[in-house]
Amino acid sequence: xxxxxxxxxxxxxxxxxxxxxxxxxxxxxxxxxxxxxxxxxxxxxxxxxxxxxxxxxxxxxxxxxxxxxxxxxxxxxxxxxxxxxxxxxxxxxxxxxxxxxxxxxxxxxxxxxxxxxxxxxxxxxxxxxxxxxxxxxxxxxxxxxxxxxxxxxxxxxxxxxxxxxxxxxxxxxxxxxxxxxxxxxxxxxxxxxxxxxxxxxxxxxxxxxxxxxxxxxxxxxxxxxxxxxxxxxxxxxxxxxxxxxx
Numbered sequence: 001x002x003x004x005x006x007x008x009x010x011x012x013x014x015x016x017x018x019x020x021x022x023x024x025x026x027x028x029x030x031x032x033x034x035x036x037x038x039x040x041x042x043x044x045x046x047x048x049x050x051x052x053x054x055x056x057x058x059x060x061x062x063x064x065x066x067x068x069x070x071x072x073x074x075x076x077x078x079x080x081x082x083x084x085x086x087x088x089x090x091x092x093x094x095x096x097x098x099x100x101x102x103x104x105x106x107x108x109x110x111x112x113x114x115x116x117x118x119x120x121x122x123x124x125x126x127x128x129x130x131x132x133x134x135x136x137x138x139x140x141x142x143x144x145x146x147x148x149x150x151x152x153x154x155x156x157x158x159x160x161x162x163x164x165x166x167x168x169x170x171x172x173x174x175x176x177x178x179x180x181x182x183x184x185x186x187x188x189x190x191x192x193x194x195x196x197x198x199x200x201x202x203x204x205x206x207x208x209x210x211x212x213x214x215x216x217x218x219x220x221x222x223x224x225x226x227x228x229x230x231x232x233x234x235x236x237x238x239x240x241x242x243x244x245x246x
Contacts, residue, residue, distance in 0.1 A: 008173045008234045016234045019170050023227045026163060030220065040126060043074040055209040059202040061143030067127065068138040069093050076114065085109045097139035099132050110135065124155050143203060153196045164188050164223065171226040174233050184226060191219035 118129035128134030
């Protein structure tokens, strides 16, 4: 007897509603994540907008600019209570970004205006500005450290893997070619792994920043296509003469 596989036509309206609100919520969450990624990395090269150079500075570093210096002159400038605080931080960076100067001049500013967001428990993807070691990391031109990349990557892998798994489980209910389906569920996982690995490679090889962008885009596009196709087939797909594929 030939095994029969479940499809969207086999599930109840209640299950379709649950699947749909989950997929749409994940889609909105991903868009919010892209916005957060943009505001976290844009402007590091001293220019408005997100560029490849911003990605290079984030992971590899820059000989001419520091992430903290660029941030207080750009994206973080409106968060400083007093305009003079910018000069205090920039002067500290240019003088060597030593710990005594941090404790005396910079820590009070960052603790007052910045750590509400730059705390690992609140936003692990942002630089940790709660102590000198974290601030020194972005006050010099070396880019993200290996411990930081390890911390962010393990959170990234665990969290997104669960999301991709549940999206894929729903996507498997689509009525499309079985081989296309099998490839489609693997692509976002492969792109996610390539994305994370490319962070570490970019640390030493700045040209690999292009792979960071391409792999991240591939994961987002493939995940988005699964969401759109799943929602479409749940509610609008005509099942006349539709074949059943495992």
